[in-house]
Amino acid sequence: MVYRRRLVDDALDELFPHLAAIALEGAKGVGKTATASQRATTVVSLNVPRQREILAGDLDYVVQVEPPVLIDEWQLEPSVWDRVRTAVDDDRTGGRFLLAGSADVAPGVRIHSGAGRIVSLTMRPLSMAERGLSEPTVSLSKLLSGSRPTIGGRSDVRLAAYTDEILRSGFPGIRDLPDRARRVQLDSYLTRIVNKELPENGAVVRRPETVRSWLAAYGSATSTDAAYTKILTAATAEHVNKPARATVDGYRDHLSRIFVLDPIEAWVPVFNPLKRLTHAPKHHLVDPALAARLVGVGKQGLLRGDGNRVAGATGTWLGALFESLAAQSVRVYAEAAFARVGHLRTRDTEREIDLIVEGEDRRVVAIEVKLSETVSDKDVRHLNWLHDKLGVRLADRVLITTGEFAYRRKDGVAVVPLALLGP
Template sequence: MPRYVPRITDGELAAHMEVMGAVLIEGPKACGKTATASQYAHSIIRFDDDQAARSLVALDPAALFAGDPPILFDEWQLEPTIWNRARRQVDDRGEPGLFILTGSATPRDNADTHSGAGRFAVVRMRPMSLVESGHSTGDVSLTALLNGERQTGDGTALEFRELLRRIVVGGWPQLIGKDEAFARTWLRSYLKQVVEVDIPGMGHRRSPGNLKRLLAALARGVGQAVKLSELAKDVGGEAGAVANETLYGYMTALDRLMLTDNSEAWRPHMRSRARLRTAPVRYFVDPSIGVAALDVGTADLLADPRAAGFHFEALAVRDLRIYAQVLGGVVDSWRDSNGNEIDAIVRLRGGQWGAFEIKLNPRDVDVAAASLLRFASIIDGSKHGEPAVLGVITGTGYAGRREDGVHVIPISTLGP
């Protein structure tokens, strides 16, 4: 059995198990949900490959709850009635840490599925960050940055070509230690399953050509607020734009599979009169999905620095989301009608927030820093407080705080 690689989610899961009756871990297929949940479970029921267990849901559901807790119900969405049964068990037993449910797709809304409020905690899991896969030192802590602390670190250990390879390979646990050729083959198979099995299995008409074009269009527009009307044209190809209903169905399916992970628009009070944009900035849950959809590798990214920059942004946003989640934070975007934009706004529940520009090339740090300072000057601090950190996340170099107060953060130094 492969050695378990500790995940940042471990701490979240353990904390929730101490106080909640059940925990739902959700995330895309193959991101490591089952492996993580199995570290805590005493009994495991796998609905994806155990037909006997699926039969018991109808014939003898009580038998499914007879094992020693915590009981793991893996891929619970295949038998959605298990949600209500687990909820009732939590109510009846009145103890924490009874059940873990994992799922790689959210079921359709169902009026018969009752709220898990007060019984279930929900943990979102993504593919591994660079800290988890061993490609970042974690010397620059996002927590410390948001506490206003100066952070330093050496980000020169991850060579530039290897950094691009991390984009191509992604953070999938099965690909740790694998070479690029293996990873690209694995990812092609992953997307083939999504296109030919997973999305049609959700009730959408089998249209592999349309779905492949949608994935490619999203990949070309990664890190951008691409309009749905533009996506509809790309998906339809020579036949013309697909119907809105068709496109919404595909986009909803990708969201239910948790393969997309968009940044919503942050709309703070501004001193500027510029109108704020409200469209989300589009990302996949892992940068490797985008490059796999385009069938490009490290050599292609080296030959196209502009495209490499967008996919690097997707890598950095993925890691920011993972590190911010531990703090109860979210990652948004900010854009106004004058063309000004900030790549990532990290907001915590307590009100602290920070702004980050993401630039693959360290030569772009000065321009990015000026953009951050200009942005901070037009935020109404009386409404939102001043930013705890302004930072430029870049590809390589040394981490530290500049004289203007902006942090420089090589991605291979960033951690929770």
């Protein structure tokens, strides 16, 4: 298979020659191993029993083989993290170690943070720019600069194509399969999470059907900040013997550890001119294709408006998935710009902004996502409210749509089809 270059490759090109150790973190299937292998001379795969046995018996093996060394699924032998850390203390020459991990270490396992020795980069499924449907014409990093770049460009990607992209997923090894094979593979991915990945990474799963039900309920809460009690109620509505809240909270923690849950935390500015903001995260799975499979609605159903959401959620199910697709891409672009992503909502729910991208200089780009080709003043009212509140600290305002053209409105809001937004 021909390697598909990723945005994180740019970061690795810039950083790895100067840093001794970099950890690539993310869910199974996002492409960590393929990306890291492009730079590795020696590969140690700890999901291969023999290689794991060798390393467990002699941790010094990683400093004896020819660098750069890729240690794949390092969390299966957590002590290797500390061995790499001490190796970096001894020799800080750049380009020595790449660690790929699809989980944090299990609870109770103590390792050094690696601060100052091992730098972590997050990988997510393919962004829209990485999928190659259109050439992006609007750069998130330029928007973050506050230079108010000229906004333009035309996209042939329409609602039906965005729906296809939601269902195809951004997992490199899944998205190009034939339709039926892809659906089977996504279902298998979800089954493997419950039956293998969770137990392998320290979770005790006594009732797999409960975990699957909770995942489906969480998926139906995509792009909302619904309370976890509401998600639990939806997950166990038909259960006679309901699991304890602590049990379900444990499942949630483990699913986050293996990067299957990818919530967006609430944004609270350091110098806070905004009052009464919520602190609840906005729910997202690592890929909206997983949410679509869990809820069980196909392309025609999505386009008809089918799909159940958690109680109290507004808008269509397709709209929620489109927002999740946009969020997935924006987070990849933000990672490339060394920026972080949050969301904003006031406690009275009168104001809500889907994505807040905050750069290293504390300036932010506010982004709303709308499943529509047309834009009205009502659609940008929260963006303009935030502009009034933050002033020059708000670098730019963006409304992501399914439309044809990118342009800047008279009020200064950039209207950008998702396919035209890039890093």
